[in-house]
Amino acid sequence: MSAQTNTRPATAGTYEPPAEPSAKFTDLLAAEWIKLWSLRSIPWFILLSALATIGVNANAARSARADWPSWTPDHQAYYVRYGALPDAFTRPAAAWVLLAMGAVGAIAILSEQTSGLLRTTFGAVPARREVIASKVVVISAVAAGFGVLVVAVSFWLDEAILAGKYGGVSIGHPGALRLVAASALLAPVGALVGLALGAVIRHSVATMVTLFLLAFILPTTINDNTHLSAVITNALPFRAWTRLILQSTINGQPFPSTIGGAWTVYAVWTAVAVSLALAIVPKRDQ
Amino acid sequence: MIEVSNLTKRYGRTIAVNDLSFIVRSGHVTGFLGPNGAGKSTTLRMILGLHAPSSGTATVDGCECRSRRRGLRRVGALLDAGDMHGGRTAHNHLRFLARSNAIPRSRVDHVLREVGLTAAANRRIGDFSLGMRQRLGIAAALLGDPPTLLFDEPLNGLDPEGVLFVRGLLKRLATEGRTVFVSSHLMAEMEHTADRLIVVGRGALLADETVAEFAARGSRHSVEVRTDDPTTLVAALTAEGAQVTQAPDGLLTVTAVEAVRIAKIAAARGVLVHELTTRTGSLEQAFMELTGSSVEYATGEGA
Numbered sequence: 001m002s003a004q005t006n007t008r009p010a011t012a013g014t015y016e017p018p019a020e021p022s023a024k025f026t027d028l029l030a031a032e033w034i035k036l037w038s039l040r041s042i043p044w045f046i047l048l049s050a051l052a053t054i055g056v057n058a059n060a061a062r063s064a065r066a067d068w069p070s071w072t073p074d075h076q077a078y079y080v081r082y083g084a085l086p087d088a089f090t091r092p093a094a095a096w097v098l099l100a101m102g103a104v105g106a107i108a109i110l111s112e113q114t115s116g117l118l119r120t121t122f123g124a125v126p127a128r129r130e131v132i133a134s135k136v137v138v139i140s141a142v143a144a145g146f147g148v149l150v151v152a153v154s155f156w157l158d159e160a161i162l163a164g165k166y167g168g169v170s171i172g173h174p175g176a177l178r179l180v181a182a183s184a185l186l187a188p189v190g191a192l193v194g195l196a197l198g199a200v201i202r203h204s205v206a207t208m209v210t211l212f213l214l215a216f217i218l219p220t221t222i223n224d225n226t227h228l229s230a231v232i233t234n235a236l237p238f239r240a241w242t243r244l245i246l247q248s249t250i251n252g253q254p255f256p257s258t259i260g261g262a263w264t265v266y267a268v269w270t271a272v273a274v275s276l277a278l279a280i281v282p283k284r285d286q
Numbered sequence: 287m288i289e290v291s292n293l294t295k296r297y298g299r300t301i302a303v304n305d306l307s308f309i310v311r312s313g314h315v316t317g318f319l320g321p322n323g324a325g326k327s328t329t330l331r332m333i334l335g336l337h338a339p340s341s342g343t344a345t346v347d348g349c350e351c352r353s354r355r356r357g358l359r360r361v362g363a364l365l366d367a368g369d370m371h372g373g374r375t376a377h378n379h380l381r382f383l384a385r386s387n388a389i390p391r392s393r394v395d396h397v398l399r400e401v402g403l404t405a406a407a408n409r410r411i412g413d414f415s416l417g418m419r420q421r422l423g424i425a426a427a428l429l430g431d432p433p434t435l436l437f438d439e440p441l442n443g444l445d446p447e448g449v450l451f452v453r454g455l456l457k458r459l460a461t462e463g464r465t466v467f468v469s470s471h472l473m474a475e476m477e478h479t480a481d482r483l484i485v486v487g488r489g490a491l492l493a494d495e496t497v498a499e500f501a502a503r504g505s506r507h508s509v510e511v512r513t514d515d516p517t518t519l520v521a522a523l524t525a526e527g528a529q530v531t532q533a534p535d536g537l538l539t540v541t542a543v544e545a546v547r548i549a550k551i552a553a554a555r556g557v558l559v560h561e562l563t564t565r566t567g568s569l570e571q572a573f574m575e576l577t578g579s580s581v582e583y584a585t586g587e588g589a
Binding site: 013014015016017018020021023024027028030031032034035038039040041111112115116117119120121122123124125126127130285286 | 287312313331334335336337338351352353354355356357358359360361363365366368369370371372373374375378381382383385386387388410426431432433462463464
């Protein structure tokens with residue numbers, strides 16, 4: 001019943017395509033780069049997020065300087081010792097970086113899954129793991145670039161505002177480099193968590209709500225008085241960041257986290273996010 | 287060449303494609319016909335490697351699509367005109383696809399020109415009509431200049447000029463020696479486009495033959511006869527084994543006897559015949575007869 005009963009023979013020989021160039025991972029990186037920046041909202045969102053983050057941090061330093069004359073000498077001394085360095089990258093700025101980059105990571109995968117573009121992508125590139133891997137690389141690189149830029153500008157600007165008697169420090173100050181690294185890395189960690197959440201949840205609103213819970217709600221609502229709740233809060237990326245920016249050891253907490261533990265939290269979230277995205281998306285029927 | 291053998295796809299207890307086997311050869315436009323829900327899209331997705339078959343295989347030029355690292359130079363496909371992001375421009379949509387497969391950038395402008403979208407290249411896809419998206423999807427399929435092309439309902443949403451364009455394109459691609467596989471649920475579309483037909487219903491193969499063979503299979507030849515003495519002629523024809531029905535206006539419809547034979551019988555009886563027309567059933571009719579019992583979403587009670 002197959003095609004042996006042709007009444008009309010082929011009018012031409014079979015078309016032979018020219019030899020294919022070898023498949024290169026860098027082609028996929030370039031494709032993902034084009035994909036990301038050709039969505040008009042992405043460059044604007046990243047630019048506005050950077051300005052907002054830098055603005056929030058600069059405002060913290062500015063208001064400390066403005067309030068300085070009204071503080072007691074004790075308060076002033078305390079700020080010089082414990083307040084001037086952390087004001088280079090404030091808590092709201094860190095939470096915003098986590099959320100904003102999480103959103104960028106989520107959009108990178110959701111914009112393909114919810115529009116059906118992923119079918120087109122996987123039709124063009126059947127090596128699905130390579131596609132997801134290239135997405136992971138491009139998104140992490142863009143987020144890391146964003147993190148480094150925003151943190152470097154904030155640090156330089158804020159510590160310049162606070163230079164002199166207000167306690168502004170240089171990058172060589174103990175703990176300063178760790179604060180800069182921890183804050184900058186929060187961006188790629190957030191982006192990859194967003195990517196993984198988008199890949200698993202496949203629904204835009206639910207993904208954003210989950211990201212919001214992770215970045216804002218959970219870190220501030222769970223107490224850490226019991227062992228279990230302390231383990232949960234210490235395992236959150238935002239709480240890991242708050243530990244990494246502390247210059248001294250923690251007193252008065254029953255189950256304090258450690259610096260090494262906090263870096264491990266960053267690493268584990270990253271590893272789990274990448275593994276999830278690589279394991280789940282290629283397996284699905286498109 | 288596309289080879290589908292014993293292909294089956296189950297979703298839970300639903301069987302979308304059931305032990306389907308066929309071959310699509312190069313140099314022809316092969317139509318893939320079936321009512322809605324017959325499993326056409328699922329089959330195309332399995333051929334392209336987007337869906338994993340529950341059992342069986344689907345290969346293109348002897349190779350399963352999902353085992354290739356890059357696809358556009360081997361198989362071009364338009365599955366759903368919606369499979370693109372509305373926020374990008376047409377040009378950027380094709381640009382990243384081309385880049386992923388190391389296709390030169392000049393091909394983007396070339397295929398945009400080919401489908402008539404040059405003027406709209408820098409407009410957002412979100413502002414496109416269905417017909418324009420359809421054209422862009424076709425441009426994406428052509429991007430890698432592939433020897434095999436799959437089109438799922440490519441005429442949806444196209445204006446008459448677009449329909450003519452796509453028909454001409456499909457024929458040209460086949461003439462160039464490519465394998466062209468086009469699904470449709472409308473027989474009338476395929477009548478003017480395809481050389482061969484693969485017909486499915488409820489996920490199973492119903493027919494695999496040329497358009498001419500298909501038309502002959504389902505159609506009941508009939509001859510319409512007008513005469514000034516129907517009574518005599520009906521009696522004579524019935525005696526010859528013909529089935530005759532008579533319309534209120536006197537028109538006789540005769541089956542099982544050819545027109546020449548009817549003329550001879552009439553002449554032998556001395557009956558005057560005014561009109562003698564052979565009616566061959568349309569492809570549409572053949573398609574309806576063949577798929578009538580396999581319609582997944584039938585209207586009314588009879589299916």
